[in-house]
Structure formats: structure tokens, C-alpha cells
Amino acid sequence: MSDQPVIRISGLRKTYGDLAAVDGVSFEVRRGEIFGLVGPNGAGKTTTIECLEGLRQADGGEIQVLGLDPRRDGPALREKIGAQLQESALPDRIRVWEALDLFASFYAHSVPWEPLLEQLGLSEKRNAAFGKLSGGQKQRLFIALALVNDPALVFFDELSTGLDPQARRSMWDFIRAVRSAGKTVFLTTHYMEEAERLCDRVAVIDHGRLAALDTPENLIRGLGAENRVVFSTEAPVDPGMFRALPGVTRVEPVGERTIVYGRDDRLVVEVVNALSLDRIKFRDLRTEQADLEDVFLALTGREMRG
């Protein structure tokens, strides 16, 4: 049982009228992993996640979540999963502690919610009304609500929307702790840095289809993207002097800045050596590695979606 995938979907389809929002998506999520789903606006992430939660009825394909079919076993499944939805709300006048107390009462099994409040930095807001919380505080409350039933599998649709940079980083630690407690995490995000640092595996979807699925490292390596070395000099340098260096693919002078592209891990050493050899003064030298954002843009294009 424990080697069974937690989620298994094959050929998942969901159409709205003529639009195939999810068009034959298949993948498995393993027990104990942090699985990320990324894709442009309207790619079908929320539709996919809500078909898995049983909130929307898939039109086709096989779905197994914790061994259950969300279309048939909705109530049994909802006992065992947690969900933070991209769009939802609570009554404006409900207090933070009342919301947690209320949601805990919906489940056969629940955990004390005070520690959750503490971990999510909401202890001071326990008596505040939902309508008076800031966007990021509401988001953290919804994350706490997703965990009150001690779920085996938890879904976060746009995990860190509304969170400031500090809160986002502590959220990553929090999610890692959730995983360490034995839960499987399925999340969507628009922050590629978040997917890269947090997720064990990332699926990229576009136009309702799976475009790639692998670990962030493999996705980046698979892109075969170039590394870059960027620096500035007093006077323009001759780009020719770098072209002959091992691994260099191209050189781009931009005013007093120069960008050297290459595939070699020693690229930066070669560039610095060449500069020192010719006694050229340089400053602001930095290297830029290809990251998941490059993979994302390469797979899904750069134009804005509807």
C-alpha cells in the first residue's frame, strides 16, 4: 500500500463548452513528495487540482486519489485530504479561532489547531475577524484550515499568493515540515524560484496538456541552457578575445557591459583569467545560471495568455 502512488491520473479531461481546459493529462504523485504544478494563466492548473479534490467533475480519464475516485467517493476522500483553494472566502465576521474550531468539527479526525496558528504566525490574530485580516493573513489562515484534519494529502492552489518575501520563505520551511510529518503535498505556483527550491518534482502544463514532468534539476539540465557571465569595464572590450575560450558559445556587448554565454562549468574562471591576462579592469562581475524560469519560458513561450 505505501508504495502505491498517492495520486494517479491518466487521460484526465475537463471541458467547459468548446474549451478543453484539461486535455488528457496523466501523471502520478508519490507518497511523501512535494509535487508542483506550474503553467501560464489559464493553463488548467486549478481545473486539474479541483478535479482531484472532487470539487469539479472530470469529463474523462481515470482518477485515483488515496485509492479513491473523487467522482464516486467524494465525502470519504474529503475526510482525508486538505485543500487551500485559489478562490474562496469565510464569513467576514467570523474570528480566526472560530473558523479553525468550526472546520475541525467537520472531520472525524482533527488535530489541535493552536500549534498551527503558532507555526503560521497567526497567534496574535486569533480573535481578529476574517474580514479584517490582510491578504497574506487570510492566505495563512486558509493554509491552517487545510491542515486541521491532519490530512495524508494536502493541496495548495497558489501557495504563496499574497505573501511577502519573508513570509514566503518561512512558508517554504513550513511546507517542508508538513512533508516531514509524512504528508504528501501537491501545490501550484507562479513563482519558479518556489517550485525550484521546494518541489521534488515539477509538472509544467500548458493549454491543458502536460509539457514536461521531472525534478527541477533535470528540467533545467534538459533545457541545455547556457550559463552567463556578465561584467562591466571602463572601456568597451573586444568581444573577439572571449570567443576562442573553451565552452563559449557567443558574446554580447551591451554598452560598457559584456555578456559571455557558454556551456562550460569553468566559464567564469576562463573569463576572469582572460581579463586578468590582458590587465583589463572590470567590476560588477556575476554569473547567471539557467533556472526553472528559463525552462518555463522555453516550454510555454513568452506571450501573455488570456
Place this chain on the structure above:
Amino acid sequence: MRGFWKLALTELKLYIREPIASFFTLAFPIMLLVLFGNIYGNKPNAFFGGLGFVDTSVPAYTAIIIGTTGLISLAISVASQREKGVLRRYKATPLRPLAFLGAQVITLYLMTAGGMVLLILTGKILYHLRFAGNVLNVWTGFTLSCAAFFALGFVLAGLMPTARSAQVAAMILYYPMMFLSGAAIPREVLPAGVRSFAKFLPMTPVVNLLRGLWNGDGWTGHGGDVLFLAGITLVFSLIAARTFRWE
């Protein structure tokens, strides 16, 4: 029915915290009673069949409270919770629709009863309100009236797509009933034409039944009222069960 009691308790607190809803349920009927009670007093009067103004108004204003909670509060609250996405969030939990609906019903029932009790206390303390009926009968008639109006409210909440449209629809139904059914204005002063039209409004049997039971009538004279209200309860509950949506 897990979650039912906690949700009912939470809904009750939320209702009390909502100033407009609690004003119209708890305070407004008392204000009406004091305003007109001071003008007309509560002396026995042949016009009201030997009763005073306050004796007939307390059960009649109770019908106003039932209309306020059942039609207006219920329809607006459920429709707005759906519009904002509160119900979507509930849908992602094992909470059953029946537990949700039951919690709304019990909350509104308690609020309505609270409004009626305050009205009765005001009548007793300020105007020596007379009571010639049987407590159990009045309570039963009150409960049946609530059932009919809550069923109506749920159907409105199910049919109307937004809180705004639910509010407008509820007001359109509520105001004519309030003035024509004998709830706000004693039926004795309404022209015969209005009264024959008002027979078809669901608040009219509520006023007739509650006034009658309050002043000592038995059930026999009110078979038509009971049938009307029971029919509304049955038909509209069935419609409500089919039109309820989480989103």
C-alpha cells in the same frame, strides 16, 4: 451530521454580530409595538372582537419577524455566502449539505423565537398584554409558520444568482405581504378588496393562525391556514432540495 451543532452555534454568533439583521429581528418589532401601543393603548375594543390593539399586534408582528428571518435574512445570507465562495470552501470538507441547511434553520428559528419573546415581554411589561390561548398550540403554529417561510427563503437563495438579486427578490415579496396580510396593519382596517387578494399571500395564514391561537381559538377554525402553510413547507422544501447549490 458532524459539524452541525458547531456550525449552528457559529451561525448564531454571526447573526447576532450582523447589526442590520439583528436590528430588524430583535429591535424593530419592539419599536413598532411601542410606537403604536402609545398611540392606541391596549383597551378592550369591539373593533378587535373585545381585545386591545397590543393583544392583536403581538402575534401579528411575530409574522413580520418570521418574514424578516425566513425570507430576507435567510435568502441574503445563503446567497452571499455562495457568491463570496464561503460555500465552496465548505464543499471541500466532508460537511453534508443537509447539515449546512439544518444549521441555518436552527439559527433562524432561535433568532425568530428570540424576537417573539422580546415582543411578548414588551407587551406584558408596558401594556398588560392578554393571553387567552394555549402555549403549546401557539408554539406549534409558530413553528409551522417558520417552516413555511424558511422553505420559501431557501428556494429564493437557490434561484437567485447573487446576494443582491436575492435581496431584491426578497424585498419584492416581503413588502406587499407585510402591509396587506394584516401583519403591520390590522386586517380590520384593510378594505375588503385588499383582503380578498391578500388571502393568497403566504403571510396571511401566519397572521390569522397566530392571532387566533393567541386569543384562544382551537385548530378547527384554522384548517385552511394550516393546510396552506403545510403545503408551502412541503412543496418549497422539495424545490429547495433540488435548487440548492454550493457554488
